[in-house]
Structure formats: structure tokens, C-alpha cells
Amino acid sequence: MPKYLQRTLGWIMLAVALPAAALNGFDLSQSLVDKGAIEFAGQPPDGIPALDTPQFVEAKAAQHISPDDHVLGLTVFGESKAYPTKILAWHEIVNDFIGGVPVVISYCPLCRTAVAFIAEADGVPLTFGVSGLLYNSNLLLYDRETESLWSQLYWRAIAGPMAGTRLRRIPVTQMRWQEWLRKRPNSLVLSDDTGFQRAYDSDPYEDYDKSQGLLFSVTRTSDRYRNKDKVLGVWLNGRAKAYPFPELRAAGVEMLVDGVAGKEILIHFDPTTESARAYAANGVELPATVSYWFAWYAFYPGTAVYEAP
Incomplete structure (x- = not known):
């Protein structure tokens, strides 16, 4: 099992x-x-x-x-x-x-x-x-x-x-540890000395991630992308927008300029490390969320979606 x-x-x-x-x-x-x-x-x-x-x-x-x-x-x-x-x-x-x-x-x-x-x-x-x-x-x-x-x-x-x-x-x-360490060399890292006995070197969700199936129900679904395609979800001034990783890969740029709710934002995407971040026009990082497509859509069915030109 x-x-x-x-x-x-x-x-x-x-x-x-x-x-x-x-x-x-x-x-x-x-x-x-x-x-x-x-x-x-x-x-x-x-x-x-x-x-x-x-x-x-x-x-x-x-x-x-x-x-x-x-x-x-x-x-x-x-x-x-x-x-x-x-x-x-x-x-x-x-x-x-x-x-x-x-x-x-x-x-x-x-x-x-x-x-x-x-x-x-x-x-x-x-x-x-x-x-x-x-x-x-x-x-x-x-x-x-x-x-x-x-x-x-x-x-x-x-x-x-x-x-x-x-x-x-x-x-x-x-992001991957090596990338975070490069950006934040003085970072602390959570120890695996948690007080609990867990198999931290194994992923209990490995099989789940490899499938497109869900274990639990959602209120809304969309087949625009695969369930477990990753997206960067941005919520700004009451508006939601998704930046699917397949579209960001197709765009072929590390940084793109876009807009949400009339505000200019910057999307940084690294296809090598599979990391994505969002910034306001003044360079301040926004609290964007990487998510599987099925989850973002279930919560925000009216979401706008970025498409590569």
C-alpha cells in the first residue's frame, strides 16, 4: 500500500x-x-x-x-x-x-x-x-x-x-537547498532532531506526486492544465492570477513583467531549480504561492492565467 x-x-x-x-x-x-x-x-x-x-x-x-x-x-x-x-x-x-x-x-x-x-x-x-x-x-x-x-x-x-x-x-x-544556500549563506536550517521518529529521508507522497489522481475531493476542477502541473499563484487587490510553470518555461525568460489588478509585477522563474517568485514593481517580494494547478483552481476558479506569447 x-x-x-x-x-x-x-x-x-x-x-x-x-x-x-x-x-x-x-x-x-x-x-x-x-x-x-x-x-x-x-x-x-x-x-x-x-x-x-x-x-x-x-x-x-x-x-x-x-x-x-x-x-x-x-x-x-x-x-x-x-x-x-x-x-x-x-x-x-x-x-x-x-x-x-x-x-x-x-x-x-x-x-x-x-x-x-x-x-x-x-x-x-x-x-x-x-x-x-x-x-x-x-x-x-x-x-x-x-x-x-x-x-x-x-x-x-x-x-x-x-x-x-x-x-x-x-x-x-x-527552492532547492543549494540555491537557497547560495542566496542566504548565513541561513539556519531546520534540524531533523525533532523529537519524533520519522523516515525523513523518504517521501510518503512520492507515489501521489507521480500520478494525476487526487485522494480527496475538490469543489471545482479544470482540465486546462494537468492536475499536478505547478503554478505560481498571485493574489493582489482582490484578483487572482496563475503563472503555470509550463507557460513560464515556454516564455523562455528568467524575469517577465506582467500585471495583476492594474499593478505591475515581476515574475522570476528558474526552470533548472523549479522555483518561481513574484515581486512588486519596486522590488519588494510578494507572498505568492507555488501550488498544484488543481488546488489553485479549486480555490480561485475565476483566476486569470498567464500564457506565454
């Missing part, structure tokens, strides 16, 4: 037995999305354990990461940290501080999406865990302070006392 399916065993009957207004112990009575589209992912809350006391090593001393390993890279107030996706695939959430700021780094292996937020609402710090629920096959986080559910790709709470609240997103880059 593929490793990614093993996570779903043991909890299905529990999900069926829960009342309609609650799922996996979370109150959905005031959900901002269709409750029927929120799915049980096969684990109880925190069945996939978030990292609450992450340990780091200096880049030059890191022995647990290879040059071609993918990382999530963040820089806040001059401090840079890298989080290997081979570790995040087993934990999905890291509660951390970067540059003295509380942050939550989230990674959804089903959508290959990485989103980082400043973990504060109205000046109150929040800590997050994995709810064991999905919406549009995408991670739903929950905060331990109010037990509200937060959608990773809607970038806001969708159920519970904080429903409708948004957290400030911060740019997070997905």
Missing part, C-alpha cells in the same frame, strides 16, 4: 459517527464554506504533529540535507531560515520565531503549497496544529487558543470564533 494511504487508516469510522455540526471535534456550525466540502483526512487533531520547539543548525554544519533537497525559505527582519520539505511532509506545521516575530510555517503535501503567516491576531500570539481536516484537498490548520479552523489557501479562518479573520502572510520561497 502506498505510504500516503497509510495515514487514512484507523479513523474513518470515527469521522462517520460525528454529528453534522462537528467534525473531528471542531465546530462547523458557523462555517464560511460549505460544511459538506470539509473532509476528514484520516487523522485525529495533531495526529500529524506540528513542530512546536523546532531546532536549527547553521547551514555550514548541516549534514542531514542534500544540495537537491527542496526547502521552504523565509527571511524576516534580516534573519533567514530554511525548512526542508522532507521534514515538513511529516509535520506540515512549524510554530517558530524569525527575526523576533512569531510565525507559523505551513506545508500541504497534497497540494505542494507552502504558506507562512505572522502568528498574531489583534496583537495576540497564536500557535497552530494540524486539524486532521481538509478543504479542497488542502490543509486546515487550527489555532490552539480558540480552536478555530484556518484555510491555508484561503488565508483566513473559516470556522470557529475567529471565522473571517486574516493573518498577515509573509513571502516563503520553495
Whole structure:
């Protein structure tokens, strides 16, 4: 049996037995999305354990990461940290501080999406865990302070006392370790000394990534691109635009100038390292999101789509 399916065993009957207004112990009575589209992912809350006391090593001393390993890279107030996706695939959430700021780094292996937020609402710090629920096959986080559910790709709470609240997103880059190290040689990197016994050198989603099939339902689909073609998704001034990697490859340029919601933006794409980033015209990085096409479209069906000339 593929490793990614093993996570779903043991909890299905529990999900069926829960009342309609609650799922996996979370109150959905005031959900901002269709409750029927929120799915049980096969684990109880925190069945996939978030990292609450992450340990780091200096880049030059890191022995647990290879040059071609993918990382999530963040820089806040001059401090840079890298989080290997081979570790995040087993934990999905890291509660951390970067540059003295509380942050939550989230990674959804089903959508290959990485989103980082400043973990504060109205000046109150929040800590997050994995709810064991999905919406549009995408991670739903929950905060331990109010037990509200937060959608990773809607970038806001969708159920519970904080429903409708948004957290400030911060740019997070997905790229290979060697490239991040070249850009941020003084970066710290998340240690594999997590306190948990996990096979960090194996990818539990390897079979899933190689197929075009989905494990969970989505509310909308599009065959314009393959389900698991990657896109860079940009949300600006209430408008969504997708930059599919096949189109960026076809464009054949490292940096292209484009527009979203009447604003000029710059898209940087490196086909060798499979990394893409978005910048405002003044050079400030935007909190864009690399995603599988199926996931971006499910959340933003009205998205504009860049096409190579």
C-alpha cells in the first residue's frame, strides 16, 4: 500500500459517527464554506504533529540535507531560515520565531503549497496544529487558543470564533537547498532532531506526486492544465492570477513583467531549480504561492492565467 494511504487508516469510522455540526471535534456550525466540502483526512487533531520547539543548525554544519533537497525559505527582519520539505511532509506545521516575530510555517503535501503567516491576531500570539481536516484537498490548520479552523489557501479562518479573520502572510520561497544556500549563506536550517521518529529521508507522497489522481475531493476542477502541473499563484487587490510553470518555461525568460489588478509585477522563474517568485514593481517580494494547478483552481476558479506569447 502506498505510504500516503497509510495515514487514512484507523479513523474513518470515527469521522462517520460525528454529528453534522462537528467534525473531528471542531465546530462547523458557523462555517464560511460549505460544511459538506470539509473532509476528514484520516487523522485525529495533531495526529500529524506540528513542530512546536523546532531546532536549527547553521547551514555550514548541516549534514542531514542534500544540495537537491527542496526547502521552504523565509527571511524576516534580516534573519533567514530554511525548512526542508522532507521534514515538513511529516509535520506540515512549524510554530517558530524569525527575526523576533512569531510565525507559523505551513506545508500541504497534497497540494505542494507552502504558506507562512505572522502568528498574531489583534496583537495576540497564536500557535497552530494540524486539524486532521481538509478543504479542497488542502490543509486546515487550527489555532490552539480558540480552536478555530484556518484555510491555508484561503488565508483566513473559516470556522470557529475567529471565522473571517486574516493573518498577515509573509513571502516563503520553495527552492532547492543549494540555491537557497547560495542566496542566504548565513541561513539556519531546520534540524531533523525533532523529537519524533520519522523516515525523513523518504517521501510518503512520492507515489501521489507521480500520478494525476487526487485522494480527496475538490469543489471545482479544470482540465486546462494537468492536475499536478505547478503554478505560481498571485493574489493582489482582490484578483487572482496563475503563472503555470509550463507557460513560464515556454516564455523562455528568467524575469517577465506582467500585471495583476492594474499593478505591475515581476515574475522570476528558474526552470533548472523549479522555483518561481513574484515581486512588486519596486522590488519588494510578494507572498505568492507555488501550488498544484488543481488546488489553485479549486480555490480561485475565476483566476486569470498567464500564457506565454
